[in-house]
């Protein structure tokens with residue numbers, strides 16, 4: 001027996017998203033790489049969490065979250081999607097939506113099970129599959145609308161396929177899946193009896209009148225959909241790590257047991273703060289957020305265009321993929337490092353979102369930033 005790192009170490013590396021934050025910090029640059037979302041959080045949420053700490057609400061909670069938070073999530077989900085989940089048996093509060101997906105994969109996938117992932121993908125989805133010993137199988141979506149066909153799904157499927165991940169709105173492309181596309185996925189999941197793991201963390205970030213459709217709302221999808229979302233982005237509390245999973249009780253209990261194993265529970269006082277936020281913020285809060293972010297998107301896209309880096313205009317989420325082929329360098333990493341050096345603006349190399357070289361002329365820019373930061377970044381980009 002040799003005393004060395006496990007064989008699993010090859011499955012995890014520091015993400016390129018974090019790498020670029022580090023490169024950016026080194027030069028005191030403008031961080032449009034990691035989706036940090038450093039806007040101000042709603043004061044009521046901050047106060048409720050502070051109060052919870054002061055009142056001594058600092059111990060473990062139930063493994064799947066405090067009842068008032070699960071109830072607030074159930075009410076909000078019904079309000080926005082019409083879907084009814086039982087707060088006691090069908091909701092698991094986890095450590096961010098990342099934690100929720102990890103626990104869902106541990107609960108529902110066996111080693112070597114295959115899960116279809118659309119490309120470009122969010123790297124944590126793929127890494128979570130690999131870390132739980134499942135195998136990602138890629139379906140490339142085609143710009144400008146990041147489309148796919150039923151045939152693409154059929155070609156990716158094998159007898160080992162057990163699920164598909166749907167990230168809508170998508171990170172990094174900003175694609176908002178249409179009803180037709182979700183119907184294709186629903187029919188496919190029905191035909192082959194698959195799980196549909198969603199990541200709807202950007203559900204409230206939709207632009208140009210687009211509407212987020214929760215995949216679980218499609219006929220026959222409730223029972224097979226593991227809906228994953230969270231409040232990191234919509235409340236600008238990415239460091240609080242409060243996310244959740246909604247699904248049929250057949251699956252929820254075991255997902256909760258894995259959540260207990262890995263995290264014991266999500267942070268207690270922060271659950272209180274989020275429960276308060278979900279209860280008091282009405283629809284106008286979320287609508288207003290989309291309006292504000294749409295302006296940021298427009299400013300950033302226009303600066304990228306002026307800089308000669310053609311943006312793919314996102315319909316949702318808060319990232320822009322831009323064509324960085326005019327920049328010198330052989331890889332997207334070399335190109336974004338050049339851009340960081342020349343403009344102080346950090347982005348994520350496109351290759352981080354593909355399993356092959358497709359992303360070599362792409363970079364992802366995040367616009368979840370205060371307006372003055374966006375303005376600054378735009379000025380620097382335009383001067384390129």
Ligand code: GLN
Nearest residue numbers: 017018033034035036171
């Ligand atoms: N979801 C955010 C992003 O894509 C944050 C990722 C992270 O740091 N894990 O940038």
